[in-house]
Amino acid sequence: MDQRRDKYYLIIDLTRETFENKEIKPEIIENYPSGIALATYLLRLIMPVGTDPLAPESVVVFAQGIFAGRPYPGATRVGIAAKSPLTGLWAGGTRGGKFAWALSQTEWAAVVIRGKARELSYLFLDEGRVFFRRTKKMEGCSGSECRKKMTEKWGPDSAIVCIGPSGESQVKFAILDDGSFETPIRGGLGAIFGSKNLKAMVVRPYLPIKDEKPGEFLEAVLPLIKVFQKTESNTSFDIGTLSVLKKLSHENALPARNFQAAHFSEEWLHSLESLDVQKRSCPGCPLACLEVFVPEIDARFSGNVVKIPLNPEPLWALGPLLNLTDLDETLAALRACSQYGIDPVSFGILAAWLAECHERKVQLGIAGDLVPEFGNGSWLPELSEKITKDRGIRGFLGRGVFETAQRTGSVSREFAMHFCGLELSFVDPRRGFWPLSFLGPTIRIPWNDNSLTFGLLDETDSILNLIQAENRWALLESIGICKWVGLVQDNLYENLMVFYRLISEKDKSEKWLGGLGERCMNLIRAFNWQEGWRPENLKLPKIFFEEDLVTPQQVYPALKAGKWRESTVKYFSHWASTLE
Missing domain, CATH: 3.60.9.10 (Aldehyde ferredoxin oxidoreductase, N-terminal domain)
Structure with missing residues (x-):
């Protein structure tokens, strides 16, 4: 090295x-x-x-x-x-x-x-x-x-x-x-x-990497590259692609209409599949897992072609979450977020909250001619522009859905979809998610099998598995390995040990690798603890504890507040001693 x-x-x-x-x-x-x-x-x-x-x-x-x-x-x-x-x-x-x-x-x-x-x-x-x-x-x-x-x-x-x-x-x-x-x-x-x-x-790069054994490194990595090039048949890899939206919808696990439903229009999903997309990969990676749509030149954005990344979460947030059936409206909203540099997931959650406020006739005191409503996305590009450029609108809505709802002092706080202040991801907490992580409710990524899984685990196992998943995520993010590349490797630890030895001439054990993820997570937990993170801060909107999730096939019960509080305390107590 x-x-x-x-x-x-x-x-x-x-x-x-x-x-x-x-x-x-x-x-x-x-x-x-x-x-x-x-x-x-x-x-x-x-x-x-x-x-x-x-x-x-x-x-x-x-x-x-x-x-x-x-x-x-x-x-x-x-x-x-x-x-x-x-x-x-x-x-x-x-x-x-x-x-x-x-x-x-x-x-x-x-x-x-x-x-x-x-x-x-x-x-x-x-x-x-x-x-x-x-x-x-x-x-x-x-x-x-x-x-x-x-x-x-x-x-x-x-x-x-x-x-x-x-x-x-x-x-x-x-x-x-x-x-x-x-x-x-x-x-x-x-x-x-x-x-x-x-x-x-x-x-500007100026110092090329000079390893002592570049030939050995390349020789060792070639078989791995060949394995990755065959991952198209690996269904677990679908979690990072557009097909996950269809799978979630079929499993009644794709939140729609600001989490009022869990299944979405086949028409929108089919339109998404029919897009003429380009495949992209990150530098040095053989997996072209990123999908990009290149629309025609749009005069709204100074005549520039704005390439639109088609990632599952942003598409969900500006499609099913807002009950949009016209894919063109979703793409227009994504393009506006790209132009102004806005997180499309947070923006989609905020827009869905506004639409539900409008539906419930909650008065927010926002002047202007915007009519936020479900099923119509024509107002979204203008909303992104106003949040960016209008000081009054930005001072209210530019704070994120949690703080904005708190400032209204109304019932709207009950359906402002956030977790610890961060706008929610794309799995309904009543349907299937890791319930406590600072990462927020998310898909339970299968490390050992090739299928999406839903529903809560046994309480004790759920907390232990959650912490293990956090530690593994932190390992990949600390080494600097794409999670999808890590997901499709059956022998990830062995590979990492081999290649680390080639660049450093130091042997690292599997225990060291596992410990790296845990040490990193403990740093993050300690940072959050010092900033005031406590069990009572792990909050979800009240709607998840008061309303069942009703689908045509099944009813998924609301979360139990008492059990939620008990679980948060167990989650904290499991690792709190290590922070001391």
Whole structure:
């Protein structure tokens, strides 16, 4: 392993316009070597407890994965960690794409950003130095426009992570845009960039990776690549593709009409399947698992072609959740979210809440001619624009569904679909989900079989399995391995040990690998605990405890509040002793 890359991190202070290389101690490299493990360690080290996520003292950390820049499939990824403006808790994950590849070709294991620029600026990282640049001309540019202009200025090898107009406006569910077609990291990281007057960070690769045994690494990885190229028949891989929406609908597990139903229109689903999509893969990965729709030029967005990633969660949030049967309306809403740099899942949940408020005649006091309603998506692009550009609307709706509903002081809080302040994912809690994780209710990903499963497990087993799933997720995000690549490997641990040895000449045991995931999760739990995370904070909307989920085939009972509280205490007590 090139020792320059795992010994130092870069810390950038936007207020002082200074940068400094800092050494990472050997014991930290051993315990938190890369990805979100290292990013979370540095986040806790540098940012004071209780910091407002949008204050200058707030910190964003980028840390490359262990195998980033090497030909290991699905492993050129960068981990990101910060404190979420939506929840006040940890937010982060990994991204694969050009930015992750470029960062791997520098001398830093991680980059830490803090402070606030005097005016809208961007950072340019090249040949071990940081350049601070004003960029007033980029104000209001979409992510794609920003990347295009930066690439023209700094060359085709440069890679950019940036924000759109909503990030500049500090909408609390704005995203960081690195040009990847993956579902964005959620939690409002784009608002943090905006609060720092930081439009973009540009990295130009300048330090190619030089392993001592590149031939052996490539020879070892070729059989693995061949295995991945045969994954189309692996049904567990469907969880990350469009077909999962159809499966969830057939299982009465696809929330529709703001979680009032759990099955959706076959017409919309068939229209989705008939789209002429392009397949995309992340750099260095043979799995072309990302699907992209390229519509005709849209004059609404300055005549630019906006490529629309077709990921399951955003499609659900701007389709079934809003009871839309016209796929064109869903695509128009996705395109608007991309243009303004808005998290489409949070936006869809917020829009569904508005539609239910309208349906129940809840008065919100929003002036204007928008008519939010289920089954009609014509108002969604205008809503995204108003949230971004209208100060009054943004001050109310730009806070996310939880805070917005809290501020109404009305019955609308009962159907504002969130978990700990973050808008819900696409499985109904009454139907089948991991019930307690900070990750939120989600599909129970099968690590050992090839089928989707639903329904709650036995209470004790459920909590233990949940913690194991969290730890495994954290392992993949710390090593920097795409979860879908990890999912289709039967011998993942053995593979990771082999390839780690090839780049570092150090033997790592399966116990060390398993411990890495647990250590990372304990860092995240400790961060959240210090920020006030307690069992009573693990809240879901009241509707899930008061109303059964009725489908044509079956009735799924409401959750029991007493049992929920009991389970949250057991979940916390299971790992709380390790935090001490």
